[in-house]
Amino acid sequence: MNxxxxxxxxxxxxxxxxxxxxxxxxxxxxxxxxYYVYFHQGDSENMERIKAQLPTEVASLPPSLPDFGIPMSPLLAKL
Structure with a gap:
């Protein structure tokens, strides 16, 4: 996932x-x-499929990344 x-x-x-x-x-x-990736790819069909799996409080908001992120991750330099 990271x-x-x-x-x-x-x-x-x-x-x-x-x-x-x-x-x-x-x-x-x-x-x-x-959900976030499909949003940025403009894939509304898969967005809706994933949205149905999300808790209501998450699915009712626009797609966003969880706050904890990976700032300064050594993985970023390798991409």
Whole structure:
């Protein structure tokens, strides 16, 4: 998940999604990241599919990244 988040931070959504697709669908953090990626890719069909899996308080908001992020991550330099 951290590698997917690093790709998201540098707006490489295709690679982020490739990583996220390998992770279990039932993980809420994975779902939030996929929701965010699909939003930025303009994929409304998959956005709606993922939105249905999210808690109502998350699904009712515009897609956003959780606050904890990975600032200064050594992964960012490797991308």
């Amino acid at each position: 590698l997917a988040r690093a790709y998201i931070e540098v707006e490489d959504f295709d690679n982020a999604l490739a990583i996220l697709e390998q992770l279990p669908e039932d993980n809420k953090y994975t779902a939030v990241l996929k």
